[in-house]
Amino acid sequence: MLNSSLKQLSTLLEAKKVSSVELTREFLRRIQVLNQEYNAFITVNEEMSLNQARTADTMIASGVACPLTGIPIAHKDIFCTKGWLTTCGSKMLSSFISPYDAHVIERFNKAGTVNIGKTNMDEFAMGSSNETSFYGPVKNPWDITTVPGGSSGGSACAVAARMAPAATGTDTGGSIRQPAALCGVSGIKPTYGLVSRYGMIAFASSLDQGGPIAKSAADLALMLNVMVGFDARDSTSLLRDQEDYTRDLEKPLEGLRIGLPKEYFAEGMSDDVSRMVDAAIAEYNKLGAKIVEVSLPNTKLSIPVYYVLAPAEASSNLSRFDGVRYGHRALEYADLNDMYRKSRTQGFGAEVKRRILIGTYVLSHGYYDAYYIKAQKLRRLIAQDFAEAFKQCEIIMGPTSPTVAFALGEKSSDPLQMYLSDTYTAAASLAGLPGMSIPAGFGNRNRPVGLHIIGNYFSEAQMLNVAHQYQQVMDWHTRMPDITKA
Amino acid sequence: MSLVLEDVKRVANLACIEISDEEARSMLDQLTGIFCLIEQMQAVNTSTIAPMSHAQDVVQRLRMDVVTEADQHELFQSLAPQVEAGFYLVPKVIE
Numbered sequence: 001m002l003n004s005s006l007k008q009l010s011t012l013l014e015a016k017k018v019s020s021v022e023l024t025r026e027f028l029r030r031i032q033v034l035n036q037e038y039n040a041f042i043t044v045n046e047e048m049s050l051n052q053a054r055t056a057d058t059m060i061a062s063g064v065a066c067p068l069t070g071i072p073i074a075h076k077d078i079f080c081t082k083g084w085l086t087t088c089g090s091k092m093l094s095s096f097i098s099p100y101d102a103h104v105i106e107r108f109n110k111a112g113t114v115n116i117g118k119t120n121m122d123e124f125a126m127g128s129s130n131e132t133s134f135y136g137p138v139k140n141p142w143d144i145t146t147v148p149g150g151s152s153g154g155s156a157c158a159v160a161a162r163m164a165p166a167a168t169g170t171d172t173g174g175s176i177r178q179p180a181a182l183c184g185v186s187g188i189k190p191t192y193g194l195v196s197r198y199g200m201i202a203f204a205s206s207l208d209q210g211g212p213i214a215k216s217a218a219d220l221a222l223m224l225n226v227m228v229g230f231d232a233r234d235s236t237s238l239l240r241d242q243e244d245y246t247r248d249l250e251k252p253l254e255g256l257r258i259g260l261p262k263e264y265f266a267e268g269m270s271d272d273v274s275r276m277v278d279a280a281i282a283e284y285n286k287l288g289a290k291i292v293e294v295s296l297p298n299t300k301l302s303i304p305v306y307y308v309l310a311p312a313e314a315s316s317n318l319s320r321f322d323g324v325r326y327g328h329r330a331l332e333y334a335d336l337n338d339m340y341r342k343s344r345t346q347g348f349g350a351e352v353k354r355r356i357l358i359g360t361y362v363l364s365h366g367y368y369d370a371y372y373i374k375a376q377k378l379r380r381l382i383a384q385d386f387a388e389a390f391k392q393c394e395i396i397m398g399p400t401s402p403t404v405a406f407a408l409g410e411k412s413s414d415p416l417q418m419y420l421s422d423t424y425t426a427a428a429s430l431a432g433l434p435g436m437s438i439p440a441g442f443g444n445r446n447r448p449v450g451l452h453i454i455g456n457y458f459s460e461a462q463m464l465n466v467a468h469q470y471q472q473v474m475d476w477h478t479r480m481p482d483i484t485k486a
Numbered sequence: 487m488s489l490v491l492e493d494v495k496r497v498a499n500l501a502c503i504e505i506s507d508e509e510a511r512s513m514l515d516q517l518t519g520i521f522c523l524i525e526q527m528q529a530v531n532t533s534t535i536a537p538m539s540h541a542q543d544v545v546q547r548l549r550m551d552v553v554t555e556a557d558q559h560e561l562f563q564s565l566a567p568q569v570e571a572g573f574y575l576v577p578k579v580i581e
Contacts, residue, residue, distance in 0.1 A: 357497050
């Protein structure tokens, strides 16, 4: 059952071969055995999960089930979940029991899924290794001496170690795709505006986008069917007709044009990643796709631009944490300003402080035009590069991450090196384009390699089709780490 | 342009974050490296490019000026560090 697809689980539940309560207990048991080592979950609440499972079983019994009813789903601890501790990986929110549900959580609740637990993450989603979490790092189940990637590292680890059939994540500059790649699972960041940000704790509002992490493209499609939807409470939510993201999965790829940006294959990619990405592209060629070279000339600027815009927005968003209405308040302080300072200094970790300082600096008097406006202008150039490239192809491919998973601690003292982990993912985020990562084999020391798939705006169904067809002929996505004790 | 220690302290003060001299020095090293990368932006001429704040060209939606939220202040204030009679308490500002 652990390796079953969401569709298979759904069929078992519908045929009453297994109940949601049984399924939930099975995954809770696995979490109990494995979480001590992997640290993928911050909160597990057996009673609340089982209550949802009972409700799901009632829905199934009375014939009102949806495709995911009764299936346990892990949620990144960035999504406010009513009655659940919602920490965002920070000491600042270490006692925050959310009084309301994020839109994404509302939609999963309506679909009758079971919340199997809240997953660990980099503090306020700021990190690419899950090492900035107040709750400690998550381990990569393929090799526990390495990082799972971040910031949705707990979600990627939970799916990879089969502690949950699927999970939610969020992606600001690569936070779904990079951990999916490093943990050997599939993940998609939809077009900006498709998934509501309501109740998703804000990092960089013009980039933040929720999305699923799962074992396969077919599972991602079912997850997206639940997650995507208009929400008036998010001012950037897009009002569009509801789509069925599974509709194109079986289409043949004959005639598809895949663009390979020459800048992605120029430098910086390690040899093992390069080898597997090349092999995946050769497979696409066999599937009938035509490979064309494209150019994204401003690729190199995406990291500098991202590390101006994201910290700027973060410094503004995180100013709400002042120790007054919710969150950590220092025990001792001299006056109001001292209370603000001490509460924030104690509540935020080093990486969050670093980004707040960068953001405050680039927004400060005299620097706003030179940094913030400049970065916004370059953001347009980066988006225009993609628009040009999409005249020659429907899909862009490359590596998700320049390397396979790196060792815990290897980059944690060098923020600049850590930031470069987002080299291939940040550009699509800046352009607001959908991006995805699927397993494409293994590099050095048997560590997973991710294939990055970027589509045009609103082309998620096609991207899932492209990924699914590959997963029909290759079985990388079915491989799981060797976990003996569970 | 290069950052100096005073910049780090000034920005920390603006952001309401306490920073010791030692922390400021190590932060200065890190920020100098990061801004070195960020400076690459200046090599591109963008005088004719309009800034892009959002990926999609959308306008702010309007809605009727009516109350849409139910009053849940007791629930929300139950999360606050200090509350009295429906008010959030902070240290006295005016003598």
